[in-house]
Amino acid sequence: MELLGKQAAWVLIGQGALAIVLGAIVLTWPGLTVAAFALVWGIYALVDGIGELALGATSAGVQGRGWLIFSGILGIVAGIIVVFNPFMSAAVLTWVLGIWLIVHGVFVFAGGFSLPGNHKWWVVVSGVLLVIAGAIFVANPAEAALSLAFLLGWLAIVWGIFCTVAGIALMIGARRVGSQL
Template sequence: MGDIASSWWMLLVRGLAAIVFGFLALIWPGITLLVLVVFFAAYALVNGVFALLSGVRHGARSRAWLIVSGIIGIIAGVLAFAWPGITSFALLYVVAFWAVFSGVAEIVAGVHLRKDIDNELMLIVGGVLSVIFGVLLLIWPGAGLLSLVWLVGAFAILYGIAEIALALRVKNFTSSPTVP
């Protein structure tokens, strides 16, 4: 339990990064593809690095899934930075598959964490939101980049709120007394 509670701030940073990214996407709906790629790449890298760090610090039950989620985020961010001129259609699929795979990894991590923490539901909720978001993008790819901007912004804000709620819940374990 100490490992998870001591890294609560990593979840908080991930949540704050998601909310900042979401608001930037909503504030500038007419942004160019290049700016969207940079915003997405930066968010995916930050999210991936902190998920990877959390995975390295956690116990055996959740370690692998958090590491997988982190690696997926880092790869998605690097790919987006490497090819900033990709079309909105290609970006849509990068975002969709990243959301589905990282969401599944977070759902599995949440299920594994149920023995370590109470109310692991926030990690699962974040994962479910991620999977739903990715599937919706795959079902309606022709919605266009502007729609993607709004979907990405709304998803990121909701996901960030779920991550912050989890961080605050986990942080409570650092200040609660342990019973011998």
């Protein structure tokens, strides 16, 4: 029991330290972080597009084959655009996220009115907040992308602190249990 507690404690401390370092890097270079996220997505879209195109090309007589080929070509084109221009693509992706937030918020807002009782107002207000967040993203996509990077950086640091503290507490608890045996 004592050995397992110490191992888990060191894992938590290590995870916490890495998260704090990652958060500090993100906060130091938020623009590069946003570009890196876009680049990773672009590579994914490119690889996924190649896979769908290959699947569509080798699926003779299969219903939906045309959609696979179309989706594959779209993924390849999107991936190439993002890989060669990740900064602009990050702003565009944030703009798309903003549109999604607006549409989703409208549906949440409208759906909230169909709920029974006074609890519906929580859902209605959350829909309004989603629409507002979406409007901010659409109006300022580059700044919104940087804001998301800052949010993720701070989230990583806070999470890292909690993991580190939990690991230290677990280690102290394992020592106490070991000394009582």
